[in-house]
Amino acid sequence: MLKELLYHCRESDDSCELVARFASILVHRRGLEELEQWTADAQAGGLPELRGFATGLRKGWDAVTAGLTLRWNSGPVEGHVNRITMLKRQMFGRAKLDLLRERVLLAS
Structure with missing residues (x-):
């Protein structure tokens, strides 16, 4: 086609x-x-x-x-930003910043 x-x-x-x-x-x-x-x-x-x-x-x-x-890129940084953004969206309206901080740090 x-x-x-x-x-x-x-x-x-x-x-x-x-x-x-x-x-x-x-x-x-x-x-x-x-x-x-x-x-x-x-x-x-x-x-x-x-x-x-x-x-x-x-x-x-x-x-x-x-x-x-150049051989350098921002791929790893973009991956971390994407992961943190996903966590923020999952937790929106459910908890405050302290729990989000714990979840981000424990997920690393």
Whole structure:
């Protein structure tokens, strides 16, 4: 069904190709040159959503390139924040801060 849709709609084919290239750049942590070419292709393309996304990447270019080229990331910190947020949501309206503090510290 996807092949048939892509055959009949050239914009969909272009968007699938661009999205697949971007996913490959992220997964394989490819260099800056491929990302620059991708953003140029996305901004030149006919899809306003991908043009806007590429423009947003250009606005935060230093952070985007650091995320693709440096070996450090904030994954562990985000995991802890996610866990604490889940605990807060579970305890909302049930207990005060002292019990939440105990639960966060004991869960570590």
